[in-house]
Amino acid sequence: MVGRWENRVAVVTGGALGIGAAIVRAGAREGARVWALDVDEESGRKLAATAGDAVRFRRVDVTDEAAIARVTDEIVAESGAIDILVNCASRDSNADATTMTSEAWDALMALDLRAPWLMSRAVLPGMIARGGGAIVNIGSLHAIMTAEGAFPYGAAKAGLAGLTRSLALDMGPHGVRVNTVTPGWVLSERVAASFDGDDARRRAVEQTQPLRRMGTPDEIASVVVFVASDEASFVTGANWLVDGGLGARFA
Numbered sequence: 357m358v359g360r361w362e363n364r365v366a367v368v369t370g371g372a373l374g375i376g377a378a379i380v381r382a383g384a385r386e387g388a389r390v391w392a393l394d395v396d397e398e399s400g401r402k403l404a405a406t407a408g409d410a411v412r413f414r415r416v417d418v419t420d421e422a423a424i425a426r427v428t429d430e431i432v433a434e435s436g437a438i439d440i441l442v443n444c445a446s447r448d449s450n451a452d453a454t455t456m457t458s459e460a461w462d463a464l465m466a467l468d469l470r471a472p473w474l475m476s477r478a479v480l481p482g483m484i485a486r487g488g489g490a491i492v493n494i495g496s497l498h499a500i501m502t503a504e505g506a507f508p509y510g511a512a513k514a515g516l517a518g519l520t521r522s523l524a525l526d527m528g529p530h531g532v533r534v535n536t537v538t539p540g541w542v543l544s545e546r547v548a549a550s551f552d553g554d555d556a557r558r559r560a561v562e563q564t565q566p567l568r569r570m571g572t573p574d575e576i577a578s579v580v581v582f583v584a585s586d587e588a589s590f591v592t593g594a595n596w597l598v599d600g601g602l603g604a605r606f607a
């Protein structure tokens with residue numbers, strides 16, 4: 357069977373662990389050469405050692421403009437032109453809006469909003485030259501609704517949704533598609549660790565989910581594979597909710 361990412365070259369930021377790692381594995385299973393970029397060297401090396409020959413890992417801080425230029429040059433030289441970019445690297449935030457420093461604000465925005473643009477800027481000229489490509493930004497329900505104490509993660513993810521729309525419009529004439537995939541609660545290693553053994557809290561979160569469970573990284577990865585594949589060739593500027601129905605809940 358021919359994979360849906362057959363012969364593609366894909367780059368996944370935040371690809372060492374969690375949802376990003378699931379996307380890396382899924383993309384490789386679908387026939388792509390997949391480069392995982394992440395600051396988590398230990399997880400990245402483990403992934404590269406277990407995910408097969410099609411997967412490469414590089415330790416890259418995606419807020420570092422020069423590092424992005426170096427690694428994208430390396431990828432093109434070694435694997436060929438980049439067909440698919442998945443911007444998944446991110447961290448959440450629970451700052452107090454009255455005391456947060458502007459440095460802390462800038463650091464969060466640098467990762468959650470500026471880095472997806474920097475990565476897009478690095479790969480887009482090649483995609484435009486070849487008349488095709490797909491970018492998938494991993495968003496969050498916080499872009500459209502949020503929770504108390506999550507400042508300013510929602511602002512960053514709302515900005516990312518705006519970035520998707522602008523790029524989709526401006527790059528559409530070049531055949532490049534840009535979409536957001538929006539997870540709800542997903543039981544990545546990070547989220548699992550955040551419960552810190554508090555089973556009651558975890559059950560309470562599960563009870564708010566229409567499906568009465570959190571999602572798995574693989575359930576996000578399968579939608580990302582589809583959205584970036586030719587099966588979704590008329591999908592651009594869209595926001596694909598993969599939230600188990602959580603965004604349908606009123607309160």
Ligand SMILES: NC(=O)c1ccc[n+]([C@@H]2O[C@H](COP(=O)([O-])OP(=O)(O)OC[C@H]3O[C@@H](n4cnc5c(N)ncnc54)[C@H](O)[C@@H]3O)[C@@H](O)[C@H]2O)c1
Binds near residue numbers: 372373419494545546
């Ligand atoms: N897990 C959820 O419930 C959930 C819900 C909504 C959205 N999301 C989004 O999904 C994505 C992945 O989430 P996850 O739960 O797998 O989290 P995660 O923390 O496991 O993944 C984020 C990855 O980004 C990497 N990273 C952090 N800073 C980096 C940097 N400067 N350069 C390169 N890599 C960096 C981390 O090392 C990590 O591997 C994120 O964009 C997150 O906002 C997750």
